[in-house]
Amino acid sequence: MNERELRLRLRVLQAALLAIAVVFVGRLAYLQLLRGDVYRLRAEAQALKRIVVHPVRGNIYDRFGVPLVESTPAFTISVVPAEFPLERTPLLAMLLELPEPWLRKQLQEARRAAPFVPLRLVRDAEFRFIAAVEEHWTELPGVQVEIEPKRHYLTQLRLAHVLGYVREVSPQHLEQLGDRYRPGDPIGHSGVEASFEPFLRGEKGYRFVAVDALGQPVARFNEGRSDIPPQAGFDLYLGIDxxxxxxxxxxxxxxxxxxxxxxxxxxxxxxxxxxxxFVPDSLSGRKAVQYFPQLLSDPERPLLxxxxxxxxxxxxxxxxxxxxxxxxxxxxxxxxxxxxxxxxxxxxxxxxxxxxxxxxxxxxxxxxxxxxxxxxxxxxxxxxxxxxxxxxxxxxxxxxxxxxxxxxxxxxxxxxxxxxxxxxxxxxxxxxxxxxxxxxxxxxxxxxxxxxxxxxxxxxxxxxxxxxxxxxxxxxxxxxxxxxxxxxxxxxxxxxxxxxxxxxxxxxxxxxxxxxxxxxxxxxxxxxxxxxxxxxxxxxxxxxxxxxxxxxxxxxxxxxxxxxxxxxxxxxxxxxxxxxxxxxxxxxxxxxxxxxxxx
Known part of the structure; x- marks a missing residue:
């Protein structure tokens, strides 16, 4: 091989190496600059989580089509007991203004009964509670803010005993109803809200997300193609004028x-x-915690x-x-x-x-x-x-x-x-x-x-x-x-x-x-x-x-x-x-x- 051929081969090799370097740098730039967030989230993700998406409960109308009840979105703060360290209970109780002994008891019972089912702590949460949780989210593994439907009564009518009210499913109900309900799910407790519960409630949906070591969502799984959308509940038309x-x-x-x-x-x-x-609106959302015990103890028996x-x-x-x-x-x-x-x-x-x-x-x-x-x-x-x-x-x-x-x-x-x-x-x-x-x-x-x-x-x-x-x-x-x-x-x-x-x-x-x-x-x-x-x-x-x-x-x-x-x-x-x-x-x-x- 003469010197001329050697130089030619060297130049070809240099060109090939340069092309490889350009491709490598280009790919690296694409991954870092254009797709960096995606791969960073994937790297941070530790597991997949299935998040329940609650259906919108059916509306209720009178005989003339006047709307009486509808569902509106509200924030709920919940915690997955298995992911939450009990030593952080004082912090969570302080942020949500909950009694620490009560919260600790709830967490311990939930860990035994349903450790991976979100335990709802505050429904219809005020913005100050949402802000407090978001500010301390790195210290609160397993705590999450969800959007759930809340019952809203649209007229000045009470219609209390006809409409009834919606509350969390009780342990007694859970034993009777089987797998369709989980702790914390809403269910009709009286009136047509109870008797037409199978029609009003709808069907739950599910959203699959990747979560990090703190249990916080970092990316949608499969870009949401695997999600199951919820199905809204049916509407009721009453004979009520x-x-x-x-x-x-x-x-x-x-x-x-x-x-x-x-x-x-x-x-x-x-x-x-x-x-x-009683006032049905007061049994929906955060007011219910104080209002319901008052109704139960009232000698006039307003729930009757x-x-x-x-x-x-x-x-x-x-x-x-x-x-x-x-x-x-x-x-x-x-x-x-x-x-x-x-x-x-x-x-x-x-x-x-x-x-x-x-x-x-x-x-x-x-x-x-x-x-x-x-x-x-x-x-x-x-x-x-x-x-x-x-x-x-x-x-x-x-x-x-x-x-x-x-x-x-x-x-x-x-x-x-x-x-x-x-x-x-x-x-x-x-x-x-x-x-x-x-x-x-x-x-x-x-x-x-x-x-x-x-x-x-x-x-x-x-x-x-x-x-x-x-x-x-x-x-x-x-x-x-x-x-x-x-x-x-x-x-x-x-x-x-x-x-x-x-x-x-x-x-x-x-x-x-x-x-x-x-x-x-x-x-x-x-x-x-x-x-x-x-x-x-x-x-x-x-x-x-x-x-x-x-x-x-x-x-x-x-x-x-x-x-x-x-x-x-x-x-x-x-x-x-x-x-x-x-x-x-x-x-x-x-x-x-x-x-x-x-x-």
Missing amino acids: AHLQQTAEQLLEGKRGAIVALDPQTGEVLAMVSKPD NRAIQALYAPGSTWKMLVALAALQEGLISPQTQLLCAGGFTYGGRLFRCHHAHGSVNLRRAIQVSCNTFFYQLGLRVGLDRMHQYGQLFGFGRPTGIDLPGERGGILPSRSFYDQRYGKGRWNEGGRAVNLGIGQGELSVTPLQMAVYAAALGTGVIRQPHVVRAIYNKRTQQLQPQAYAEYPVPIRAEVLELIRDAMYDVVNTPGGTALSAQLPGIAVCGKTGTAQNPHGQDHAWFIGFAPRENPRIAFCVLVENAGFGGAVAAPIARELLRSFFFRASPEQVQLPPPQRSGNL
Whole structure:
């Protein structure tokens, strides 16, 4: 090889080395300058973490499409117990203004039960807590700030016992529900929030991220292509009329009791109020920690839905059922007259009436609420028939409303008395006399009485319900809900006579509810004053309007208020005024529902 060839080869080698160097430097510059952040994050990442993305809970609307409840984003501070060193507990407690012993106990219990499930410490966190955590994040491994949906109530309505509230799932719920819920998950605890929880809650999503040694996210895994998006919950459309509901709440403010208004043609609940009540917004977010214990300890029991859970003697509102049974069975005729001299003596005991009404027929007896007439009629009807007809109208069992916790009341039977007092140790006649005016062991809910009033007006028992339809966000269809109904097996002329008598109660001189008159509207109703062994009598008024093709049926119950005609009837009048004399918006149109014949 001569010198010339050697130089040529050397130059080729130099050029090749230079090209390699240029490529190497170029690649290094690309990695450092353009992709440096990506590879730095990958280098810092120690593991993959699956982060739960909570779905947006479904919204709730009234019958006219007025929004009642929605979900809004809120910050939650949580900690993964397995990643958090317990010696940092004092710092975390100080930053979040939490009691250190309580926080340490929570962390220790979570480490044993679910060490890798985030323990939520502060929901709806204020910005100052977020800033404090971010400032000390290097000292707080496993502590994270999440965005979760929070329930927000959009109107001035309470609707507390209808809507219910959402809280963290309890340990008892977790045992029953299995893997769909983890500690800290929100769940409906009462009202439609509870009974329609499977529809409202949606489906969780998951986000996969790379985390560093402190458990802090540093990069999205696979650029987010492996993430599973959450699915939003379905929306509910209620039968509630927000305007009527607001009126009912105002009418019962400062009292104890309940108001229920139904559409007698469908069974939809137009309004339902129980007082005292609570503020649903205060059970959502950070206020709930202090507010909920106050509700539990309140002697007025604001969490109790008196419309479906409290039991009362129906008093004179029961008299129409006794009258129906007597007429249907042929025990009396519309012309039958019974004497009222101010009371009725049976078994050596005087059962008193509030007046001496003289000789009265059935229609007049209902109009003036003559106890003496119904003492005698109760005796003729007897215990067994009264139980039979009570069952026809749904007493003694829950109505089947789509709200949790409904009670069925007590409809006394022969076996009931045998069990309570022993066979042969109770007086059947005396019990029938007392039941004739709706007293004794008989107990009902205000909702049952509203259903009873609706059935008297239409001749049909319809299952009461709050939810009209569910909006399926996956199919984008509004799905009407099906509910049961059945005709009451009472002759038409019998029902007509009862309606005439209830019309007289409100509109004919001498009636006990003249204070419920509403010009231009034929209101039919019945007052009741139920004896209360624990204090002043309870005031009832039930009814429907108008007389022909009724559009609303109602029950008003005011605890310890005295006479139904003086207290409950005027409340009902104002409720009806709100319903009939206002311009109503167009309600949401639904496809025709499929109805069932059984309750």
